[in-house]
Amino acid sequence: MTLKFSCFVTGTDTGVGKTLVSTACLQALAHKGLKATGMKPVAAGTELIDGEWVNDDVEQLVAASSLALPRELTAPYVLREACAPHIAAALEQVSIDPSRLMQACQQISAYAEAVVVEGVGGFRVPLSQHFDTADLAAGLQLDVILVVGLRLGCLNHALLTAEAIAARGLKLAGWVANTIEPDMPHQQDNLRMLEQQLPAPLLGVLPRMTLPPAEMTALAAQSLRFDLLDTWPEPAL
Numbered sequence: 001m002t003l004k005f006s007c008f009v010t011g012t013d014t015g016v017g018k019t020l021v022s023t024a025c026l027q028a029l030a031h032k033g034l035k036a037t038g039m040k041p042v043a044a045g046t047e048l049i050d051g052e053w054v055n056d057d058v059e060q061l062v063a064a065s066s067l068a069l070p071r072e073l074t075a076p077y078v079l080r081e082a083c084a085p086h087i088a089a090a091l092e093q094v095s096i097d098p099s100r101l102m103q104a105c106q107q108i109s110a111y112a113e114a115v116v117v118e119g120v121g122g123f124r125v126p127l128s129q130h131f132d133t134a135d136l137a138a139g140l141q142l143d144v145i146l147v148v149g150l151r152l153g154c155l156n157h158a159l160l161t162a163e164a165i166a167a168r169g170l171k172l173a174g175w176v177a178n179t180i181e182p183d184m185p186h187q188q189d190n191l192r193m194l195e196q197q198l199p200a201p202l203l204g205v206l207p208r209m210t211l212p213p214a215e216m217t218a219l220a221a222q223s224l225r226f227d228l229l230d231t232w233p234e235p236a237l
């Protein structure tokens with residue numbers, strides 16, 4: 001199967017809303033009738049639920065995917081401790097093998113029509129001594145969606161990330177502003193500066209929501225303008 005859409009969702013930091021935007025994107029793709037699958041290349045941090053060690057990001061991505069694929073493909077490395085991935089891996093005597101990640105993505109694209117790869121933390125998180133998440137995005141040649149967590153410092157983080165994406169020869173396809181701190185002073189002025197300086201369309205500004213994750217995803221799927229992405233699939237005729 002040839003992919004009709006693919007992207008890599010990164011963020012200005014960990015905890016800024018990558019999973020929320022990834023699940024929203026998956027849901028929007030599913031609404032278009034596409035077989036869409038989320039992928040979390042490396043997930044760090046598990047909890048025991050019903051006798052099974054699970055990672056929350058992975059579960060949310062699976063729930064938002066319209067095509068279910070084996071976890072070996074969609075979440076090849078699920079590590080126990082919620083810490084930097086190379087450390088979480090070392091704690092389990094695991095080494096993260098880039099070729100396993102690349103192969104998993106390639107296999108997903110054999111079954112899916114669309115794939116959304118959620119990054120890990122920010123754009124340049126080491127997965128091993130010589131391989132980081134930016135290398136993964138570059139190896140897969142994925143367009144990048146950047147989630148900017150609106151808080152003091154986000155201008156620098158967002159612009160540095162945009163530079164790093166370009167330095168890898170990748171395209172920043174769009175960005176999302178996420179209100180992670182509702183009381184941020186001068187939010188509009190920050191937004192205006194980012195709109196002027198980021199070389200990609202703003203897909204939307206997510207408000208701070210007090211809803212369960214699935215409902216936040218549904219709201220974000222409706223409000224974000226994924227259709228502003230150059231590669232967003234055309235409606236089926």
Ligand SMILES: Nc1ncnc2c1ncn2[C@@H]1O[C@H](COP(=O)(O)OP(=O)(O)OP(=O)(O)O)[C@@H](O)[C@H]1O
Pocket residue numbers: 011013014015016017018019020021057120121178179180206207208209210213216
């Ligand atoms: N706009 C929002 N309103 C309310 N809660 C939000 C919003 N955006 C994110 N959150 C919450 O903040 C937390 C972090 O969001 P999310 O998991 O999407 O971030 P992430 O970038 O994927 O984090 P990680 O680096 O751990 O993968 C989650 O509990 C999520 O439900």
Ligand SMILES: [Mg+2]
Pocket residue numbers: 018019020057118
């Ligand atoms: Mg996440």
